[in-house]
Amino acid sequence: MSGSPSESVPSTLSLGEVAELVSGGLEGDPEIRIVGVSALDEAGPEDLALFTSRRYTHHVAGSGAAAFLVTDETMARLGAGRPRVVVRDASRALIAILGRLHPVNREPAGIHPTAILGEGVRLGDDVGIGAYSVVGDHVDIGSGCRIGPHVVIGRDSVVGSECTLHPQSVLYPRTVLGDRVIIHSGVRVGGDGFGYATYDGSHHRIPHVGRAVIDSDVEIGPNSTVDRGSVGDTHVGTGVKIDNLVMVAHNVQVGEHSMLAALVGIAGSTRVGKGVWMGGQAGAINHLDIGDGARVAVATKVLRDVPAGETVSGHPARPHREDLSRQANLGRLPKLVERVKVLEAEIEALKRGLGG
Amino acid sequence: MSGSPSESVPSTLSLGEVAELVSGGLEGDPEIRIVGVSALDEAGPEDLALFTSRRYTHHVAGSGAAAFLVTDETMARLGAGRPRVVVRDASRALIAILGRLHPVNREPAGIHPTAILGEGVRLGDDVGIGAYSVVGDHVDIGSGCRIGPHVVIGRDSVVGSECTLHPQSVLYPRTVLGDRVIIHSGVRVGGDGFGYATYDGSHHRIPHVGRAVIDSDVEIGPNSTVDRGSVGDTHVGTGVKIDNLVMVAHNVQVGEHSMLAALVGIAGSTRVGKGVWMGGQAGAINHLDIGDGARVAVATKVLRDVPAGETVSGHPARPHREDLSRQANLGRLPKLVERVKVLEAEIEALKRGLGG
Amino acid sequence: MSGSPSESVPSTLSLGEVAELVSGGLEGDPEIRIVGVSALDEAGPEDLALFTSRRYTHHVAGSGAAAFLVTDETMARLGAGRPRVVVRDASRALIAILGRLHPVNREPAGIHPTAILGEGVRLGDDVGIGAYSVVGDHVDIGSGCRIGPHVVIGRDSVVGSECTLHPQSVLYPRTVLGDRVIIHSGVRVGGDGFGYATYDGSHHRIPHVGRAVIDSDVEIGPNSTVDRGSVGDTHVGTGVKIDNLVMVAHNVQVGEHSMLAALVGIAGSTRVGKGVWMGGQAGAINHLDIGDGARVAVATKVLRDVPAGETVSGHPARPHREDLSRQANLGRLPKLVERVKVLEAEIEALKRGLGG
Secondary structure, three states, rough: OOOOEEOOOOOOEEEHHHHHHHHOOEEEOOEEOOOEEEEEOOOOOOOOEEEOHHHHHHHHOOOOOEEEEOOOOHHHOOOOOOEEEEEHHHHHHHHHHHHHHHEEEOOOEEEOOOOOOOOOOOOOOOOEEEEOOOOOOOOEEOOOOEEEOOEEEEEEEEEOOEEEEEEOOOOOOOOOEEOOEEEEEOEEEOOOOOOOOEEOOEEEEEOOOOOOEEOOOOOOOOOOOOEEEOOEEEEEOOEEEEEOEEEEOOOOOEEOOOOOOOEEEOOOOOOOOOEOOOOOOOOEEEOEEEEOOOOOOOOOEEEEEOOOEEEEOOOEEEEEEEEHHHHHHHOOOHHHHHHHHHHHHHHEEEHHHHHH | OOOOOOOOOOOOEHHHHHHHHOOOEOOOOOOOOOOOEEEEHHHOOOOOEEEOOOOHHHHHHHHOOOOOEEEOOHHHHHOOOOOEEEEEOOOHHHHHHHHOOEEEEEHHHHHHHOOOOOOOEEEEOOOEEEEOOOOOOOEEOOOOOOOOOOOOEEOEEOOOOEEEEOOOOOOOOOOOOOOOOOOOOOOOOEEEOOOOEOOOOEEEEOOOOOEEEEEOOOOOOOEEEEOOOOOOOEEEEEOOOOOOOEOOOOOOEEEOOOOOOOEEEEOOOOEOOOOOOEEEOOOEOOOOEOOOOOOEEOOOOOOOOOOOOOOOOOOOOOOOOOOOOHHHHHHHHHHHHHHHHHHHHHHHHHHHHHHH | OOOOOOEEEOOOOEEHHHHOOOOOOOOOOOEEOOOEEEHHHHHHOEEEEEOOOHHHHHHHHOOEEEEEEEEEOHHHHHHOOEEEEEEEHHHHHHHHHHHHOOOEEEOEEEEEEOOOOOOEEOOOOOEEEHHHOOOOOOOEEEOOOOEEOOOOOOOOOOOOOEEEEOOEEEEOOOEEOOOOEEOOOEEEEEEOOOOEEEEEEEEEEOOOOOOOEOOOOOOOOOOOEOOOOOOEEEEEEEOOEOOOEEEOOOOOOOOOOOOOOOOOOOOOOOEEEOOEEEEOOEEOOOOOOOOOOOOOOOOOOOOOEEOOOEEEEEEOOOHHHHHHHHHHHHHHHHHHHHHHHHHHHHHHHHHHHHHH
């Protein structure tokens, strides 16, 4: 599929090469051949098995792996005599190892003959545009981009260099993408926001003359949407990662390196700070500030500003400790009812005693 | 991008023209040139800045705007000597001003040579159909419609006049749209509903022979879905506005001029009345009645009928006052525990006193 | 629309034929003609009206239906003299009746001249591929498949026999579908999961070298997404039904015949057992086990493992009885406060009495 990365035949590595690649400690025969990486319970005799969480210790004994990738935390639970590479950051090591075992072959450059380019489109070097894609007038596409088949880019949009647009993504007119942005299938950037004025018995659309501006190194997952601004722009900062089916409304600002998990919804004009984490199905109403480094637990509903660095949870969102304490108090309620019953009986007894 | 509105070079207005256009009160030089409209903190020397909420008063002093659009509520906080137009309804004024500064140039009419039209398709006057769109047999498209590129309209569908279908929207067969309907990218109207009968150990699809019927002046945001009815139709009433990533299930009825914010889900056969508001991530289970004019707060989960005019919130949904009161009671629980402790100590003392 | 089932002119049935078709009990004239099936309040003189829930008893008297489909539960409420067919399982009967009244005409086979097939594509017999669809290199498509227009199938994917891919669905490379799988418009199978390692101040993508494997008889509703696995596969088991706008994350396992309603989100590596029901807007965090036959109520947020057969609800999820009991306790809190007030007054009185 043009526009989507494809993979060449996997390479192999020796265990010694793995250790060197990830600057990890090696135990066992450095000549062991590694063809793939697997979960503990799926690993075959040429696989490096991931043992990076104690949660899966029970799978170790039966694992048929050639060797294990372990961390300081899990190392002791592996048992003696089993070949291993020990690393501090397993995810980081995994990126290096998989990058070598499964090198990505980029799609070739070139404009498919069925792609339709409007007037005044400017293309950088080494650009690929897939079958049936439609690029509007006066669009700029930077060098090294790979645009899949069935992509629609609206007029006057700007796509930076080395971006990947997966099949069936849409940029509405005047969208701006930075460099190395990855847009997955079904993503819609720049739709008109949900803004209406209500008078004379019906809702009238407020024109959305702002843009959706996506900075460099952003990735947006399948079927997520980022609306354009009404007056002023919607802005997604550098390095932000957005999961699937996420809604970023008009005039929202998402700070650098924040992460929005699946099905998150952020309402109009809310500012999400830098390095914020929002868990799946979390939401925030409009015109809020969520401070830098805040953590919003899964399914949390944010109805007020969140201070920088705060962790919030619950519906409505509260500081996480407070939310937990409320939950615990609620759980203790039956005991409290019992205590009140005892008190009532005792008072009754006391009253009888006094009256007798 | 054919099928999507594009904008011409913006016009300019004098401040006097702005005041006249919105029937607003003018203070300051009527000759001031206005080129754009901006937020307070982004406005340049040719911009009309929006100062329509006291929340943003702190941005007024530093604003470099040429003039301000204010309401009765914010007027007094602007400070003397700053040019302004005073209106009662800022959103309504905004529609008028933006409509003049950013007039929308409709895409030209005409059927792109790559569009594929089935047998017996009837087109009104002044219709535009974009590149690679596929229109099924016996589809009716009314006059003045603009169908973007990559749109699929299933057989036997009816599209009223002056509708806009954005790129990569899909109407399943036999879908009906009224006039002036706006369908955004990625919207799917008329999919088979989630209805199965379970027997012999598996789930069997119930045929969906109803339709999805969307009345006039409805707008449906990117990636939302409206399923067709199983027996009988799914129906979205006149003037309803639906945000992004909303799910309207089979046989749901949505009354006139209701609004459904992002990520709302309405389960099968539920009736949403007229003029209802449902906030983002709200949901309703199946076979409910949500009365006319009800307001369902963000993330509220409706498990029972909602009377007309009621405001509900929480999970499960309750009248909003009751939900607030329950939340408040929970917050006061630690104090109640303290009071019970005191009582226990006092009773203990009383018992000792009596016994002594 | 090629690739989508279309319907022929409806047939008619006599009431006697209906009864025979569903092995139901017949009361009334077997010669009554049935042209369609309707809801009670919409039925016309040639319709069989569905009266399968007591909830709708008030619509019976005014119904203009030719006859009624009733169950043991509703039969007595129909009133004497009205023609009826009595069945045990109304949904099952409905499938049989609608299948006869509205026989589905499959799209004809054949590859549309605008469809683009890569190198080494293998097609079974009787395959239909719609306009503008793009099939990558080395894709296998089984016999009897209907691929709609505007479908993109990534390289090295496998599609079993008799699958239906609706318009504008996308399979990322190396996706695997079993037989009789139905993929609705806007579904994205096989996108890279939301997995990053964070170091050096930014988030780095973990390569996703696993696949998304969808077993036979699965149906996935419009705009849902199933991500590929990072290491190892994401797996959706036989007979699973997924509604619209659902997120199934990387390395999730969904057991046979489970059902996921709209807007459900399941985070990475969580295992959903067999025959599980998850209601709309429910969610589960990562690395959990949801046991076979568990029922997760609408909007429930699962933060811990769920035992097999358990029904859970609430946020966070708890056994349903416990959740209800907590809700009820919270509702009784004002009364408890009153009781404590009374106790305080009584103690005060006792103290005065003792002291007096």
